[in-house]
Amino acid sequence: MATDLPSYQSEVLSLTHVANDYYELKVKIPAGLHWQSGQYIRLGLPTKAVTDQKKVRALSPAAPEEAGYLQLATRTRQTPSSFKTQLLELQPGEAVTIYGPLGNFTLPTLDHPLVMFASGVGITPLRALIQDALSQKTTNPIELIFTAHDYHLYQADFEAWAAQHANFHLHIVKNRQAAQAALLATTQHYGNTADYFLSGSETVVDAVQTFLTTTGAINADQIHRDVLYGY
Known part of the structure; x- marks a missing residue:
């Protein structure tokens, strides 16, 4: 439960409508909160009347702590929950509650x-992980396979990083067939010498893990999962 976790009071810095039903929320880092890239927090809206049974939502920062703020991104789908509806009404300076951090992704x-x-929107923790790895000046290959039917969040950032870092390779795809082709190519090239990080809905992550372990012959202990639940 979120109430059993360390909690911090903070405030909204900005809320931006990025595209379609994607939004980016920037929150001031409260004193005492530290996290590793890939971990997630739970966000509470103490100034709002959220009618959902779940009063908080798990969100993964899309940038390392060194960015100087919590960079959170989400999407609402066609019928937003009460939480998402209330989140879209946040104003700069408005109070939020942060629980966590959690996870070992x-x-x-x-x-x-x-x-x-x-x-x-599963791209959010991966953006932080990639930015962190590049900032550590690793020369080992980093392959990002990013699939979305309509809009690829942070695509411009990834394109810029790919232009700046010869070891970072970006694969933007729009359907299952293209995603599987890119995954198969990477497994054939790297096999079990690589770590595989998967982020998205439970259905998608389960399917990709199965594809990697069967068609790609990747060992299960080389695969790291981050599953997004609900909107």
């Missing part, structure tokens, strides 16, 4: 390749 020792797969 974090970087391994950077001495071998990283293959990262994201679906939709």
Whole structure:
């Protein structure tokens, strides 16, 4: 339960409508909160009347702590929950509650390749992991396979990083067939020498893990999962 976790009071810095139903929320880092890239927090809205049974939502920072703020991104879908409806009404300076951090979806020792797969808004923890790895000046390959039907969140950032870092390779895809082709190519190239990071809905992550362990012959202990639940 979120109430059993360390909690911090903070405030909104900005809320931006990025595109379609994607939004980015920046929150001031409260004193005492520290996290590793890839971990997630739970966000509470103490000034709002959230009618959902779940009063908080899990969100993964899309940038390392060194960015100087909590960079959170989400999407609402066609019928937003009460929480998301209230979140979209937040104003700069408004209070929020942060619980956490949680999770172990974090970087391994950077001495071998990283293959990262994201679906939709699942890109958020991977953006932080990639930015962190590049800032550590790793020369090992980093492959990002990013699938979305309509809009690829942070695509411009990834394109800029790919232009700046010869070891970072970006694969933007829009359907299952293209995603599987890119995954198969990476497994054939790196095999079990790489760590595989998967982030997205439970259905997508389960399917990709099955594809990696069967068609790709990747050992299960090389695969790291981050599952997004609900909107």
